[in-house]
Amino acid sequence: MTEQSSMRTKSTEPDILIFAGTTEGRRLAEYAEEIGAACYVSTATEYGKEILGERPGIRVLSGRMDQEQIADFVVEKRIRLVIDATHPFACAVTENIRDACEGTGVRYVRCLREKGVTDVGNQMVMVDSVRQAVEYLKTTQGNILIATGSKELRLYTEIQGYKERCFARVLSTPESVKESAELGFQGRHLIAMQGPFSREMNLVLLRYADAAYFVTKESGKAGGFEEKLEAAHQAGAVPVVIGRPEESGESLERTKEILLEQLGETGEID
Numbered sequence: 001m002t003e004q005s006s007m008r009t010k011s012t013e014p015d016i017l018i019f020a021g022t023t024e025g026r027r028l029a030e031y032a033e034e035i036g037a038a039c040y041v042s043t044a045t046e047y048g049k050e051i052l053g054e055r056p057g058i059r060v061l062s063g064r065m066d067q068e069q070i071a072d073f074v075v076e077k078r079i080r081l082v083i084d085a086t087h088p089f090a091c092a093v094t095e096n097i098r099d100a101c102e103g104t105g106v107r108y109v110r111c112l113r114e115k116g117v118t119d120v121g122n123q124m125v126m127v128d129s130v131r132q133a134v135e136y137l138k139t140t141q142g143n144i145l146i147a148t149g150s151k152e153l154r155l156y157t158e159i160q161g162y163k164e165r166c167f168a169r170v171l172s173t174p175e176s177v178k179e180s181a182e183l184g185f186q187g188r189h190l191i192a193m194q195g196p197f198s199r200e201m202n203l204v205l206l207r208y209a210d211a212a213y214f215v216t217k218e219s220g221k222a223g224g225f226e227e228k229l230e231a232a233h234q235a236g237a238v239p240v241v242i243g244r245p246e247e248s249g250e251s252l253e254r255t256k257e258i259l260l261e262q263l264g265e266t267g268e269i270d
Contacts (some may be wrong), residue, residue, distance in 0.1 A: 014038040025085035070100035110249030113220035141210025167209040196224030203229030
């Protein structure tokens with residue numbers, strides 16, 4: 001008997017909360033729908049909510065929550081399992097979710113993103129932060145394609161001639177575009193697009209910017225990291241890679257198993 005045919009939802013009140021906003025979060029929401037596990041899925045923005053769309057048994061929430069708000073929510077909704085599938089670099093968010101779960105006694109599972117390959121035969125500069133990337137880039141010449149988001153884009157304005165040298169690729173949200181433009185990233189130097197991107201698209205943009213350097217985060221397989229490195233190699237651009245923070249947790253496949261186990265514990269499997 002298959003998983004799909006052996007399950008039915010007997011309760012419409014979710015006791016699972018998934019923090020999404022990533023490819024992994026979307027896949028977990030799709031899997032929860034597939035197995036009939038009613039759950040809440042929280043995204044930081046309305047844009048993230050739109051990407052997930054409406055799904056039977058899935059209640060999508062939008063808006064950032066701090067530690068206290070998360071704790072209040074899990075208590076009020078009697079949540080029994082919280083899955084943190086937020087971005088690998090959203091350290092403060094993960095800390096808030098983990099601390100809220102510890103304070104309320106709710107089970108917490110961190111879903112980790114699979115790391116991408118790094119051996120593509122080209123020179124690479126590894127750094128620990130955007131600040132370190134900027135300090136390195138201050139010593140270089142040539143154009144720079146920045147794909148580290150709008151949150152820390154202000155730091156790149158310290159690079160001499162940044163308005164001419166730097167091209168920023170940010171999310172296509174009004175907030176990101178407005179913040180970037182106010183910093184001086186305007187016209188052809190501001191690219192607003194939703195990823196992840198193929199090797200071909202990365203290559204087109206690198207050539208569009210005539211980039212000698214490509215700044216990116218170690219976004220893992222789901223974030224298109226391998227495609228970024230391949231494109232940089234083909235374009236002759238040096239990848240400046242911000243390494244992800246070390247953390248412990250579960251793989252996407254193991255997290256799916258935990259979802260299935262939770263469904264069994266709530267008596268929703270025949």
